[in-house]
Amino acid sequence: ASSQAASAATEATKVGANLIPSEMKAWVYGEYGGVDVLKFDENVSVPEVKEDQVLIKVVAAALNPVDAKRRQGKFKATDSPLPTVPGYDVAGVVVKVGSQVKEFKEGDEVYGDVNEKALDGPKQFGSLAEYTAVEEKLLALKPKNLDFVQAASLPLAIETAYEGLERTGFSAGKSILVLNGSGGVGSLVIQLAKQVFGASKVVATSGTRNLELLKILGADLAIDYTKENFEDLPEKFDVVYDAIGQCDKAVKVVKEGGAVVALTGAVTPPGFRFVVTSNGAVLKKLNPYLESGKVKPVIDPKGPFPFSQVAEAFSYIETNRASGKVVIHPI
Numbered sequence: 090a091s092s093q094a095a096s097a098a099t100e101a102t103k104v105g106a107n108l109i110p111s112e113m114k115a116w117v118y119g120e121y122g123g124v125d126v127l128k129f130d131e132n133v134s135v136p137e138v139k140e141d142q143v144l145i146k147v148v149a150a151a152l153n154p155v156d157a158k159r160r161q162g163k164f165k166a167t168d169s170p171l172p173t174v175p176g177y178d179v180a181g182v183v184v185k186v187g188s189q190v191k192e193f194k195e196g197d198e199v200y201g202d203v204n205e206k207a208l209d210g211p212k213q214f215g216s217l218a219e220y221t222a223v224e225e226k227l228l229a230l231k232p233k234n235l236d237f238v239q240a241a242s243l244p245l246a247i248e249t250a251y252e253g254l255e256r257t258g259f260s261a262g263k264s265i266l267v268l269n270g271s272g273g274v275g276s277l278v279i280q281l282a283k284q285v286f287g288a289s290k291v292v293a294t295s296g297t298r299n300l301e302l303l304k305i306l307g308a309d310l311a312i313d314y315t316k317e318n319f320e321d322l323p324e325k326f327d328v329v330y331d332a333i334g335q336c337d338k339a340v341k342v343v344k345e346g347g348a349v350v351a352l353t354g355a356v357t358p359p360g361f362r363f364v365v366t367s368n369g370a371v372l373k374k375l376n377p378y379l380e381s382g383k384v385k386p387v388i389d390p391k392g393p394f395p396f397s398q399v400a401e402a403f404s405y406i407e408t409n410r411a412s413g414k415v416v417i418h419p420i
């Protein structure tokens with residue numbers, strides 16, 4: 090019994106009131122490909138925290154399109170080495186802090202996007218794991234009114250929505266057209282444009298089944314892309330936020346001197362594309378809008394998916410039919 094106790098002690102490092110194991114459960118892929126490359130591994134090493142990082146006990150994680158594209162090898166040229174634990178979005182509890190960490194302490198409930206540059210050297214050990222190590226500058230305290238599922242759904246999408254609006258110079262009194270307003274990013278662009286930036290008018294597109302959602306999120310006009318072509322609208326917009334990949338059509342409805350921002354796909358001038366930079370300060374800035382309920386997370390009703398069903402969750406997000414975010418919980 091004493092030898093077992095001794096081996097248990099060597100297996101775990103006691104930190105505060107928590108026992109941090111040396112190994113954890115995580116989803117891993119050792120090669121690029123379809124969802125079949127995803128493997129559930131019960132013996133993945135728990136990452137060590139660097140000086141500026143905290144170790145998070147993961148409670149919930151969310152999938153993003155970039156997780157699927159990365160696993161398919163679309164960004165292999167700038168990826169970190171395989172094997173990969175996927176997952177950008179995380180919400181959980183701090184269980185260990187690095188020596189230089191100032192903003193957080195053990196027990197803090199935090200959320201964030203674990204990869205500062207989404208496509209340039211994303212972490213080898215992401216959030217689809219029981220623990221993940223993240224730089225404190227990428228995190229914020231979880232909004233008090235949101236549960237971990239709701240918080241995990243937000244970081245990459247809300248930071249993308251916010252950064253795109255900032256980069257277009259969107260401001261109070263301007264009009265905006267949001268392409269794919271029911272998607273993970275689009276559903277937040279509608280809300281931020283209205284509630285944070287003071288849009289004069291928000292028009293958004295979606296499929297037939299999500300038109301009511303667009304109105305609930307704050308769109309003044311909801312366009313069913315299966316029934317009408319937004320590019321035929323007589324109206325022009327100060328900003329067009331292309332969250333689907335139709336930049337060639339988007340530029341037809343922007344005002345002279347306006348801006349068209351695209352997240353993916355080919356870009357037609359004057360449109361431009363950007364890749365989100367994770368930043369905890371953006372989350373901290375938006376927390377009051379989340380805590381007041383002015384901006385709400387949108388979670389796809391098929392979820393949350395349990396940790397055992399990460400492959401099914403990937404298959405679902407890759408149908409491009411998710412409404413809002415696909416979340417994994419409990420972990």
Ligand SMILES: C/C=C1/OC(C)=C(O)C1=O
Nearest residue numbers: 154155207352353364365
């Ligand atoms: C999250 C960042 C992304 O950047 C590109 C080009 C995509 O397709 C992403 O998802």
